[in-house]
Amino acid sequence: MILDRFLLTDRVAVVTGAGRGIGAATAVALAEAGADVVVSARTKDDLDAVAERVSAVGRRAHVVAADLSDPDTVAGLAETAREAFGRLDVVVNNLGGTYPRPLLDTSTEFLEQAFRFNVSTAHALTRAAAPVMLAGDGGAVVTISSIMGRVSGRGFLAYGTAKAALAQLTRLAAYDLAPRIRVNGVAVGSVATSALDLVLDNDEVRGRMERATPLRRIGEAQDVAAAVLYLASPAGAYLTGKVLEVDGGLQAPNLDLGLPDP
Template identity: 75%
Template sequence: MILDRFRLTGKVAVVTGAGRGIGAATALALAQAGADVVISSRTAEQLDAVSAKVADTGRKAHAVPADLADPANAAALADAAVETFGRLDIVVNNVGGTFPSPLLDTTPDFLEEAFRFNVSTAHALTRAAVPALLAAGGGSVVNISSVMGRVAGRGFLAYGTAKAALAHYTRLAAADLAPKVRVNSVAVGSVATSALEVVVNNPELRERMESATPLRRIGEPEDIAAAIVYLTSPAGGYVTGKVLEVDGGQQVPNLELGLPDLT
């Protein structure tokens, strides 16, 4: 049966930024597909809620509250998976993000922080995970990039640059780690998470964003989680070094920030 190729029975995954949004939906989806999960974010209470949902599927979750802006904390999750579950098969580098900022307000330090939070943390965990992935016979890494890593919009210089770097990091890491470890990325569009709360809860802004999206809707975290299950399961076993665009068909930004021309 083709659906059997989407099963992850007996696998172990690490998901960063898993307290809510895409990370929480991904952890639950991987558990529903058969995996035990190590989940991490800043807020223990959010992780406890996700752990309870994972338990309802019959799988196990191990919560690690941590500040994942520190790459060392991200790297430590690989050992946590092996110590808790005895193996590691899947890494989902979901944590990331950067506030919009005009170019002249984007200091070099701000740009470096964006790169560190979106790229360096992913590299730290991926690098730390490789020995365990190889010991398990191979594995899969998925990095969460963004549509803003390939389209241009005012105010997204730091965020878009970091996400573009993460997309190309994916291609380069896939070349280095083939054939045993597959590395792919999901470039997400506008998804109804806390980061988009101001838009989701404003009917006028939501209508503007939806009307500028070819599929005429804002994505749900489960849209991204489904793509991650595909990429990490045997169903995606012949895919590596690719960026899967799950963005409702966007080719341009679907909501401008309204930053004025410089004078």
């Protein structure tokens, strides 16, 4: 059956930023498909809650509460997966995010921090994971990029630049690691996670965002998790170096920060 191609039975995945939102939904989705998961983020209580959801569907979760802004710490998750579960098949580089700032308030240091948090960490984990995957059956890497990596909007210089770099890293890594490791990405639009709480709690702003989105709604974490599962599973076996746009059809930002002319 075609649905069997979406299964990850007895595979092992690492998901970063897995405490809430997209990362948590993705970890649970992979577990529902049959994978054991290493879940990592800063807050242990959040990870424990995700681990309970993983256990509820009959799979195992290994919790790593850590500051993942350090690339060396992120890289260590590959060996953690091997030690905990004996193998590694899927990596989901979900770590990322940067506060919006206008260009004149964006220092070079701030830009470099955004790049390190969104790109360097993904590179570090992918590089560490590859030998572990190649020692087994190969695997799949999925990065989480953003619509702001391909469109323009005021205030998103650091974030958009980093996410564009992450998308290109995805394409280039796919060539380097083919054919046994596939590398793909998901470029997300506005998704209802804690990062957007302040915006989405305002009915007027939320309404404007929904009207500016062709599908007339804000995305849900499971929308992204479903795309990740497709890319990580045998269902996506003939894709590598691709970035799926899971953004409700956006061709421009649906949130205007209202920044004035300089």
